[in-house]
Amino acid sequence: MTIDNIKASLQKLHATLESGGAVDSELKQLLQTLDTDIQDLLKKDAADAAAKVPQSDLRSELVQRAQGISARLAVRHPHLEPVLREIADTLTNMGI
Template sequence: MSIDNLKESLQKLHATLESGAPVDPEIKALLQTLDADIQKVLANNADATLAPPAEEASSDLVNQAQKISARLAVRHPHLEPVFRDIADMLTKMGI
């Protein structure tokens, strides 16, 4: 999995959020927070002078993504497949 694939999946999630059924504010806020956290990690990884993300930070992102995925499966099943792909990519990339 590459960072480009992850960015593409994040863009797909954004497009799905904008074009699909309304998403409750709690889920939307969680997704925005996770997106911001992922963007920070990607920006840090793009800077060769910075170390890779700490294992704890990576684990937090994966746990956060898995919790959101479970909520999406119940409340917004149309978003869950796209988001599951993002969670899987984070795990495979060690982010």
């Protein structure tokens, strides 16, 4: 269920980015990298593949990055912040 939740949150983030105001290139790059890393994590979880970094460590790192980006968004792009917070919460609930 949490994998479906995070996929839905990522889709919501993409939709919000497309419909919202301009996001600076640095922040957009951070969001794209985070999205790619989360997608990779989901693939690893789904395939049950062995990772070099324990899954909980990778999730923890992604949660910290999502929370950091969320804090920046709260000030500059408040319409995106709730979606990032939701993603961080979902990652946390996945087993950290």
